[in-house]
Amino acid sequence: MRLTAVAQISVDIERGPEEGEPHKAGRHPNTCPVCHSHYRDDELVAALRVCRQCGYHFPVGARERIAQLTDEGSFSEIAADLRSADPLAFVDLRPYTERLSEAELATGLGDAIVVGTATVGGRSVALAVMDFGFLAGSMGSVVGEKFALAADLAVAHGVPFVSVASSGGARMQENILALMQMAKTVMSVDAVRDARLPYISICTHPTTGGVIASFAALGDIILAEPGALLSFAGPRVVQQTTGETLTKDFGLAESQLRLGHVDAVVPRGELTETLARLLALFTPPPEVEEDGVEEPAPEPAPGAFGWLRRLLGRSGG
Numbered sequence: 001m002r003l004t005a006v007a008q009i010s011v012d013i014e015r016g017p018e019e020g021e022p023h024k025a026g027r028h029p030n031t032c033p034v035c036h037s038h039y040r041d042d043e044l045v046a047a048l049r050v051c052r053q054c055g056y057h058f059p060v061g062a063r064e065r066i067a068q069l070t071d072e073g074s075f076s077e078i079a080a081d082l083r084s085a086d087p088l089a090f091v092d093l094r095p096y097t098e099r100l101s102e103a104e105l106a107t108g109l110g111d112a113i114v115v116g117t118a119t120v121g122g123r124s125v126a127l128a129v130m131d132f133g134f135l136a137g138s139m140g141s142v143v144g145e146k147f148a149l150a151a152d153l154a155v156a157h158g159v160p161f162v163s164v165a166s167s168g169g170a171r172m173q174e175n176i177l178a179l180m181q182m183a184k185t186v187m188s189v190d191a192v193r194d195a196r197l198p199y200i201s202i203c204t205h206p207t208t209g210g211v212i213a214s215f216a217a218l219g220d221i222i223l224a225e226p227g228a229l230l231s232f233a234g235p236r237v238v239q240q241t242t243g244e245t246l247t248k249d250f251g252l253a254e255s256q257l258r259l260g261h262v263d264a265v266v267p268r269g270e271l272t273e274t275l276a277r278l279l280a281l282f283t284p285p286p287e288v289e290e291d292g293v294e295e296p297a298p299e300p301a302p303g304a305f306g307w308l309r310r311l312l313g314r315s316g317g
């Protein structure tokens with residue numbers, strides 16, 4: 001009973017306009033919900049889907065996110081042909097199978113996550129990137145399986161594991177099978193940790209429900225995009241349930257940074273460089289000279305992670 005209730009908790013993922021501003025219903029997807037600037041597709045892609053006027057971060061699909069984060073042409077996908085079954089023959093307003101087909105047509109993806117290997121700043125990683133456009137980035141058995149396969153790749157190749165979360169939580173159409181993915185993905189993170197490999201979790205808007213309650217919150221380093229909602233349930237639900245008056249930034253990346261739940265809030269334009277710098281701190285340099293003398297690791301620029309460098313230096317890591 002209790003597990004079913006968890007699966008059915010609704011997550012408030014609305015964000016954008018300040019109080020008193022018009023609701024974004026009916027808004028063109030290329031129109032900024034905060035300042036109403038409008039962009040052509042190519043302008044938005046070139047700007048990494050960040051509003052040039054006010055800094056609002058538009059949603060990014062999995063494939064575009066991979067292109068933003070990884071070295072060009074380096075991504076190699078695995079398990080692209082995995083598809084969800086419908087073991088519960090679930091029907092809400094429409095059959096689950098119909099929703100799956102529609103999501104695949106809309107996104108070109110087999111499910112709400114894309115996994116594989118790539119290089120970032122020349123360093124190899126295993127990568128798992130979620131796509132909110134596929135059934136609200138919900139985690140069902142295929143998302144859990146693909147996440148686990150990506151973690152396995154990290155362990156097999158001895159490379160860091162990087163995930164980018166964007167999810168409304170567990171996929172209610174798969175009920176307990178979806179909730180089991182929380183345990184499964186946590187075990188995968190554990191396997192990466194047991195192999196003494198770094199796991200970097202990047203949380204984007206929104207990272208909620210069963211995803212923030214499992215792997216997304218378990219990164220050795222947790223990065224978040226500005227303004228992203230990172231909360232088990234949305235502020236409206238929490239306020240209604242507890243009767244408490246919440247702070248205006250409840251659940252947002254900035255408040256989670258203040259509370260110590262994330263390590264840095266990184267604007268999208270700095271995300272790739274930040275990730276590359278972290279990987280440089282954690283992993284040996286990618287190239288070894290022919291005479292066997294390793295090239296010195298590039299000196300990371302001083303910045304938000306100076307503390308980490310010092311810590312690694314002290315521990316001899």
Ligand SMILES: [Zn+2]
Binds near residue numbers: 033034051
């Ligand atoms: Zn704007």
